[in-house]
Amino acid sequence: MTKQITFTLSATDGMARRGRIDTPRGDIQTPAFMPVGTLGTVKAMYPEEVRETGADILLGNTYHLMLRPGAERVAKLGGLHVFMDWPRPILTDSGGFQVMSLSKLRKITEKGVTFRSHLDGSPYELSPERSIEIQTLLDSDIIMQLDECIPLPSEQKEMERAMELSLRWADRSKTAFNNQLNRALFGIVQGGDDAQLRARSAAGLRSIGFDGYAVGGLAVGEPQEVMFRVLSEITPELPTDRPRYLMGVGKPDDILGAIERGIDMFDCVHPTRAGRHGHAYTRFGVINLKNARHKDDPRPLDEASPNPNCRRFSRAYLHHLVKTEEILGAMILSQINLSYYQELVAGARAAIEGARFEDFSASTRAGWTAGDL
Numbered sequence: 001m002t003k004q005i006t007f008t009l010s011a012t013d014g015m016a017r018r019g020r021i022d023t024p025r026g027d028i029q030t031p032a033f034m035p036v037g038t039l040g041t042v043k044a045m046y047p048e049e050v051r052e053t054g055a056d057i058l059l060g061n062t063y064h065l066m067l068r069p070g071a072e073r074v075a076k077l078g079g080l081h082v083f084m085d086w087p088r089p090i091l092t093d094s095g096g097f098q099v100m101s102l103s104k105l106r107k108i109t110e111k112g113v114t115f116r117s118h119l120d121g122s123p124y125e126l127s128p129e130r131s132i133e134i135q136t137l138l139d140s141d142i143i144m145q146l147d148e149c150i151p152l153p154s155e156q157k158e159m160e161r162a163m164e165l166s167l168r169w170a171d172r173s174k175t176a177f178n179n180q181l182n183r184a185l186f187g188i189v190q191g192g193d194d195a196q197l198r199a200r201s202a203a204g205l206r207s208i209g210f211d212g213y214a215v216g217g218l219a220v221g222e223p224q225e226v227m228f229r230v231l232s233e234i235t236p237e238l239p240t241d242r243p244r245y246l247m248g249v250g251k252p253d254d255i256l257g258a259i260e261r262g263i264d265m266f267d268c269v270h271p272t273r274a275g276r277h278g279h280a281y282t283r284f285g286v287i288n289l290k291n292a293r294h295k296d297d298p299r300p301l302d303e304a305s306p307n308p309n310c311r312r313f314s315r316a317y318l319h320h321l322v323k324t325e326e327i328l329g330a331m332i333l334s335q336i337n338l339s340y341y342q343e344l345v346a347g348a349r350a351a352i353e354g355a356r357f358e359d360f361s362a363s364t365r366a367g368w369t370a371g372d373l
């Protein structure tokens, strides 16, 4: 019996990679950006609109979905794809990161993590085995091991402890996963900002063997140069024939720098969250539509954009929607920002194929003028 989820690397340009992940629910072109659909929805967008922005896959969250509506309930209703009417691939995070960033009274033991819901304080337990069970109940296509993500900077001893615990949990996750052929299981590299710890984590994960390798423990507030240094050190330690996923990243500049350093997959709440806060991503950079200087500006955001929403609405109208907190403002700007992110990674894919990624990066960055526009 062969694995139904496979990765094919089709071109490289320096460390940058162009590839494709084939899954039973559809192909994922890489480098890929995955919109975040935490509670079974990419906020303020219909699933078909998310697809139209160019997304091949979206992200769900074990922590949030186990609290509401509950994994067993989603399974009874046919799984997450049926529940949210998104027929394409879904990747789910394992819950560890969200427990640490959102829940209350959490306690980490060898067995797993116990915590109280941030919603009503009810008690929960998440172990490597239960996380795999929940992600399988959700019928997710790419599932993540349970791990412990610690803040940066942290003491060396603390980074080592969390990395070693995450490796033991990786082994238990792999056992609980039981080699399901129609689903992929990714390991998560930890180790803080220490090259040796990161290398030990990567080596440990490779000896267990995973369908893909995520770089965790980043995008936790560290400076960009720290993230880039860790990436430059760790991607050479990862298998070339498996996808690499940088969790929680990021802004366009972060994504270009991470692709340059060998990363294939990204997810971030930023484009949708920024959209709900009135910020529009364009090829000129970020436009803060809350700013009063837009109130009489009849120009569209970008009349040369391939996205009709960047051509049909004036800046004055978008400013009005944002100031009045009209729902349509969040809808339009979420769609505009996700479309920009997909244009960015589609451009990167074409540039890598044409061995011109460095020029693509430089010209993309040159288009972003500093500060508000």
Ligand SMILES: CO[C@@H]1O[C@H](CNc2nc3cc4c(=O)[nH]c(N)nc4cc3[nH]2)[C@H]2OC(C)(C)O[C@@H]12
Pocket (backbone or CB within 6 Å): 093, 094, 095, 096, 097, 098, 101, 144, 147, 148, 149, 188, 215, 216, 217, 218, 219, 220, 247, 248, 249, 268, 269, 270
């Ligand atoms: C920049 O956006 C804020 O920062 C978070 C994204 N940064 C991030 N780094 C991550 C690391 C890990 C990890 O090590 N392991 C597992 N399993 N999952 C992870 C998920 C992660 N996401 C967003 O998450 C919130 C919503 C808290 O704020 C956003």
